[in-house]
Amino acid sequence: MVFAGQSARFGHPEQTLGITTLLGGIYRVAERVGRARAFEWALTSEQVPAQVMADTSVINRLVPDDELLSHAGDFARRVACGQTLAHAAHKALLHSWPLGRTASADRDLFDLSVPLFATQDVRAGLESAAAALRAGKPRPVLDFHGR
Numbered sequence: 001m002v003f004a005g006q007s008a009r010f011g012h013p014e015q016t017l018g019i020t021t022l023l024g025g026i027y028r029v030a031e032r033v034g035r036a037r038a039f040e041w042a043l044t045s046e047q048v049p050a051q052v053m054a055d056t057s058v059i060n061r062l063v064p065d066d067e068l069l070s071h072a073g074d075f076a077r078r079v080a081c082g083q084t085l086a087h088a089a090h091k092a093l094l095h096s097w098p099l100g101r102t103a104s105a106d107r108d109l110f111d112l113s114v115p116l117f118a119t120q121d122v123r124a125g126l127e128s129a130a131a132a133l134r135a136g137k138p139r140p141v142l143d144f145h146g147r
Contacts, residue, residue: 002058003072005065008050010058015045031098032058083121084146089113120147 004010012029014021021027021042030038033056041048054062063071079087089112097105116122121144132139 001060001075002053003061003063003068003075004050004053004059005068006050006062007065008053009047010050010053011045011047012042013045015042029058032056081143083125083144085116085119085121085144089116121145 012021012026026038026042029041037056040046050059050062053059061071061075092112093105093108096108100107121142125142125144128142129139
């Protein structure tokens with residue numbers, strides 16, 4: 001997840017130093033924007049405005065500069081209160097996906113997902129969803145405990 005303030009600028013300055021992006025920034029950007037745009041940015045070391053990065057899906061959220069920490073903190077707290085074991089499984093699936101696309105993620109899906117059904121969090125979630133459905137009420141928001 002990438003949050004940025006509206007005045008942020010992004011780039012690959014390594015070209016101006018005669019080196020490559022040693023942590024893989026250029027091909028990580030290429031995953032999101034495509035090879036042609038990544039090539040352009042790598043070869044020119046262009047400073048790219050945050051709005052362009054938002055428009056090309058490199059960043060997830062573009063917010064006013066003075067609200068950046070607040071937005072990022074609110075998001076982090078919301079995610080941290082969620083079903084962290086399911087978050088970890090989704091993260092693993094999304095790391096698997098670029099290696100072989102859907103076939104790769106499909107291969108890993110059940111190994112990552114089935115164990116979740118044995119957790120206390122999922123049992124409580126399924127029970128509360130079934131009870132809400134029977135009662136004709138919205139599913140309650142649960143506190144997850146990572147177990």
